[in-house]
Amino acid sequence: MAVAWIGNRETLVERACEQAAMLLQSSRCPVFSLDTDIHGTRAAIALAERVGAAYDHVDGAALARETALFTDKGAMTVSPGEVRRRADLVAIVGELPAAHHGFVAELADTVPDLSAKNAREFFLIGAEGMEAPSFLGSRKAPMLSCEGAGVSAALAALRAQCAGRRVSKPVSNFDAFKTALADARFPVFLFSGHGADSLALEMLQGLIADINRKSRASALHLPASESGWGGALASTWMTGFPPRTGFARGFPEFDPWRFDVARAIAAGEADLHLWISAGAAGTLGKTDGVALIALAKTAMPIADADVTIAIGEAGLDHDAVVYSGRTGSLAAVEAGKASDLPSAAAVIRQIAEHFPAGAALPC
Amino acid sequence: MLTKISGGEIIDPVNGRLGKGDLWIRDETIVEPPAGGNADRTIDASGCIVMAGAIDIHSHIGGGNVNTARLLLPEQHAAHVARPAATPLSNAGWSTFETGCRYARMGFTTVVEPAMSPGAALHTHLELADIPIIDKATLAILGNDDFLLSMIRDDASEQMIEDYVAWTVGATRALGVKVINAGAAAAFKENVRTFSLDDVVPSYGVSSRKIVKTLQAAVDRLGIPHPLHVHCNNLGAPGAADTAAETIAAAEGVPLHLAHLQFYGYGTEGKRKFSSAAARLAELVNGTPEVTIDIGQVMFGQTVTISSDVMRQFSARGSASPKKTVIHDGDGNGGGIVPYRYSKDFYGTIQWAVGLELFLLINDPWRVFFTTDHPNGAPFTAYPALFELLMSRDARDKMASGVSGRAMALSTLSSIAREYTFEEIAIMTRAAPAKLLGLKDRGHLGPGGLADVAIYRKGKDIAKMFGAAAFVFKNGDLVVKDGEISHYRWGKALRLNPPPDKAMVRRLREYHERRYGLSLDWFTFPDSAIAREQPFGEVSCRA
Numbered sequence: 001m002a003v004a005w006i007g008n009r010e011t012l013v014e015r016a017c018e019q020a021a022m023l024l025q026s027s028r029c030p031v032f033s034l035d036t037d038i039h040g041t042r043a044a045i046a047l048a049e050r051v052g053a054a055y056d057h058v059d060g061a062a063l064a065r066e067t068a069l070f071t072d073k074g075a076m077t078v079s080p081g082e083v084r085r086r087a088d089l090v091a092i093v094g095e096l097p098a099a100h101h102g103f104v105a106e107l108a109d110t111v112p113d114l115s116a117k118n119a120r121e122f123f124l125i126g127a128e129g130m131e132a133p134s135f136l137g138s139r140k141a142p143m144l145s146c147e148g149a150g151v152s153a154a155l156a157a158l159r160a161q162c163a164g165r166r167v168s169k170p171v172s173n174f175d176a177f178k179t180a181l182a183d184a185r186f187p188v189f190l191f192s193g194h195g196a197d198s199l200a201l202e203m204l205q206g207l208i209a210d211i212n213r214k215s216r217a218s219a220l221h222l223p224a225s226e227s228g229w230g231g232a233l234a235s236t237w238m239t240g241f242p243p244r245t246g247f248a249r250g251f252p253e254f255d256p257w258r259f260d261v262a263r264a265i266a267a268g269e270a271d272l273h274l275w276i277s278a279g280a281a282g283t284l285g286k287t288d289g290v291a292l293i294a295l296a297k298t299a300m301p302i303a304d305a306d307v308t309i310a311i312g313e314a315g316l317d318h319d320a321v322v323y324s325g326r327t328g329s330l331a332a333v334e335a336g337k338a339s340d341l342p343s344a345a346a347v348i349r350q351i352a353e354h355f356p357a358g359a360a361l362p363c
Numbered sequence: 364m365l366t367k368i369s370g371g372e373i374i375d376p377v378n379g380r381l382g383k384g385d386l387w388i389r390d391e392t393i394v395e396p397p398a399g400g401n402a403d404r405t406i407d408a409s410g411c412i413v414m415a416g417a418i419d420i421h422s423h424i425g426g427g428n429v430n431t432a433r434l435l436l437p438e439q440h441a442a443h444v445a446r447p448a449a450t451p452l453s454n455a456g457w458s459t460f461e462t463g464c465r466y467a468r469m470g471f472t473t474v475v476e477p478a479m480s481p482g483a484a485l486h487t488h489l490e491l492a493d494i495p496i497i498d499k500a501t502l503a504i505l506g507n508d509d510f511l512l513s514m515i516r517d518d519a520s521e522q523m524i525e526d527y528v529a530w531t532v533g534a535t536r537a538l539g540v541k542v543i544n545a546g547a548a549a550a551f552k553e554n555v556r557t558f559s560l561d562d563v564v565p566s567y568g569v570s571s572r573k574i575v576k577t578l579q580a581a582v583d584r585l586g587i588p589h590p591l592h593v594h595c596n597n598l599g600a601p602g603a604a605d606t607a608a609e610t611i612a613a614a615e616g617v618p619l620h621l622a623h624l625q626f627y628g629y630g631t632e633g634k635r636k637f638s639s640a641a642a643r644l645a646e647l648v649n650g651t652p653e654v655t656i657d658i659g660q661v662m663f664g665q666t667v668t669i670s671s672d673v674m675r676q677f678s679a680r681g682s683a684s685p686k687k688t689v690i691h692d693g694d695g696n697g698g699g700i701v702p703y704r705y706s707k708d709f710y711g712t713i714q715w716a717v718g719l720e721l722f723l724l725i726n727d728p729w730r731v732f733f734t735t736d737h738p739n740g741a742p743f744t745a746y747p748a749l750f751e752l753l754m755s756r757d758a759r760d761k762m763a764s765g766v767s768g769r770a771m772a773l774s775t776l777s778s779i780a781r782e783y784t785f786e787e788i789a790i791m792t793r794a795a796p797a798k799l800l801g802l803k804d805r806g807h808l809g810p811g812g813l814a815d816v817a818i819y820r821k822g823k824d825i826a827k828m829f830g831a832a833a834f835v836f837k838n839g840d841l842v843v844k845d846g847e848i849s850h851y852r853w854g855k856a857l858r859l860n861p862p863p864d865k866a867m868v869r870r871l872r873e874y875h876e877r878r879y880g881l882s883l884d885w886f887t888f889p890d891s892a893i894a895r896e897q898p899f900g901e902v903s904c905r906a
Contacts, residue, residue: 330483
């Protein structure tokens with residue numbers, strides 16, 4: 001199976017890496033889109049520093065909402081293990097990413113063994129008309145929503161009503177929630193940047209802060225993308241900043257607007273796009289005037305890519321370290337079906353070897 | 364390679380070597396002067412102090428809470444000037460890469476991250492592995508976890524407790540064990556807001572004292588070189604000196620290390636009910652030989668407090684500056700991030716003075732350790748200024764003239780004449796930490812020792828001298844020259860490796876599957892996950 005292409009022409013991986021290195025060195029404004037494991041992210045950030053690139057996650061908008069909660073506001077959070085063992089009230093905020101449905105179903109099937117109540121109630125907080133998620137099975141989950149309003153407004157009204165203030169549009173099922181909240185020892189709100197905007201995330205934390213004045217409550221962060229959040233952690237320890245960070249001036253700068261890679265490409269600022277993802281490459285489009293290097297799990301060249309190099313999927317084709325929303329931390333995973341496809345990290349290091357007189361990447 | 368460090372003033376208290384002389388290094392090791400004496404490389408150390416590489420026993424340099432603090436405060440670590448090309452990523456304001464370079468420049472060659480959540484061990488070690496040049500180590504946190512609290516509640520045998528502690532230390536690649544506000548994080552989950560040594564964790568019926576004593580005994584019986592590392596209850600509270608005094612008394616002849624004692628050195632005297640109790644605590648430490656302490660010195664300015672004492676951090680949210688915090692309820696401790704600015708007002712001055720009083724009133728430099736509890740009291744980059752305060756009464760007096768006079772009136776600091784000598788500095792920052800952590804290969808300059816050597820150009824400006832070493836060797840590699848990084852390398856994480864008890868592993872597997880619905884494999888990892896060659900160095904337990 002061919003594993004590298006220059007344009008549509010099959011070539012050796014080494015030649016493709018050499019061509020990619022040439023394109024990266026000649027670029028005046030390279031941008032990277034990342035969706036890979038921890039070591040792939042580390043190598044990509046080290047490469048970004050070397051070539052003065054900016055980097056973002058492939059689903060940068062959702063990740064940016066999540067990182068902004070921390071960089072701008074702060075939060076109260078809880079680990080998934082404590083939620084399973086202690087949460088006697090679970091409120092789901094907006095739609096959750098599919099990757100976490102299994103865990104929430106698990107919560108629906110279990111009771112908190114560290115809670116005196118030994119029972120768990122569910123609520124949904126969302127836009128009016130939001131359907132009950134199927135992963136809750138037959139579990140009842142009253143909807144907390146406001147007429148004609150989205151999740152942010154529902155949270156705002158819920159917070160106001162919990163504080164005893166009047167609202168113009170009351171929250172549905174509020175009395176049931178109020179009673180359940182009064183009985184709960186450790187209520188937990190499940191949230192993600194996937195199903196809630198920045199205002200909703202901030203309002204949710206305001207509600208939790210209010211509850212914690214007299215009793216306990218917290219929030220479980222279920223990231224919009226596990227690779228995105230894992231990448232954010234690695235980026236933060238390597239540079240001090242989460243993604244939407246750039247090295248254009250030789251040192252890391254964090255700017256969620258300027259280094260929004262999709263925006264930079266659309267605005268014609270970028271002249272090279274390095275795309276790294278073992279996931280679906282079909283969504284990747286070519287933009288005029290922007291060279292494209294794709295590291296993807298593919299058996300054929302990516303359409304319009306100047307260079308395509310096949311990589312393996314982390315945790316399937318090769319061992320990996322990934323963020324696990326199930327444990328709330330980084331985990332080592334063995335290759336499920338080991339193959340010869342190289343990891344993203346290995347390919348990135350190989351590209352860097354073609355830079356003249358450069359030391360090996362530090363990651 | 365044979366290296367001769369020529370003509371320096373050697374300060375090696377362990378081997379009784381104090382005075383001018385030469386030091387020889389062959390590859391990674393300090394050696395006797397060779398016959399013939401033809402060095403491949405000679406370092407002129409005339410006019411310099413030559414010490415072993417410094418060891419920091421308590422500095423929050425990596426792991427989940429540290430990284431969350433970085434995430435919370437992008438505005439606090441604006442990038443610096445461009446750096447030499449040989450030091451990748453080391454210009455990032457607050458990064459793993461910068462951490463290693465800055466420590467190395469000051470002559471530090473080993474640093475201990477003292478608070479690793481066992482569930483985040485892989486994350487912690489990945490961060491430590493990205494800290495260049497120096498060696499690292501971590502302490503695993505126990506004492507708020509359900510597994511241990513349940514065992515204590517159920518009167519589990521000493522052997523079972525030891526097996527659990529040994530498994531945790533081994534699986535997480537730790538160098539020791541730390542307990543943080545024992546029981547309080549578990550109590551906080553049940554809405555308890557204050558917690559003292561004899562308070563009881565709801566649902567478990569176990570007191571904080573019982574947890575500390577149980578872990579202290581297990582660590583001692585396992586032969587873990589570093590005594591149980593204790594973060595006491597009531598950190599930062601007026602009157603916390605009482606809690607610290609009770610904890611010191613609870614040592615009862617068995618080694619115990621109290622972390623950042625400065626944060627407990629507060630009495631309740633004066634109009635503001637906040638005063639220095641440092642003299643009282645120093646006297647207690649002086650009279651309790653089994654107790655060691657580190658200071659956690661406060662220095663004025665902006666910092667961020669990072670602690671797994673989630674109850675304390677929650678209560679400190681109102682003092683956050685800037686006003687944003689993260690409070691995390693974890694599987695055991697969790698943690699809290701609260702940015703803070705130490706000002707020269709009454710309270711800040713009391714804290715600053717308490718730390719210095721403890722440094723200067725505790726007589727034995729083998730039992731008091733040099734820390735700012737980075738970054739809680741101050742960033743470790745404040746170390747050079749702190750060395751100056753310890754070695755110069757004039758420097759202290761000068762600083763004291765610009766702080767709160769009312770606070771100074773409630774402190775003994777102005778009356779203390781003591782100035783640390785170079786020999787005492789070498790004990791406190793080299794010899795004693797190595798002994799406390801069981802690192803026999805470092806902390807001294809004797810033949811057979813690891814060639815971790817710091818060379819400082821002697822001058823009147825003590826802070827300048829300690830801020831930028833003239834030369835630093837790590838494992839025999841010249842890594843710093845004239846205060847700049849001259850060679851990039853990767854250190855190791857030092858760890859203990861007690862053999863796991865098979866019955867305990869079976870029990871833990873069953874526990875994790877039943878209680879968390881997860882295989883124990885999710886909480887362990889192979890060395891290869893770190894993706895560096897030889898990421899760990901093994902340290903022996905006592906026989």
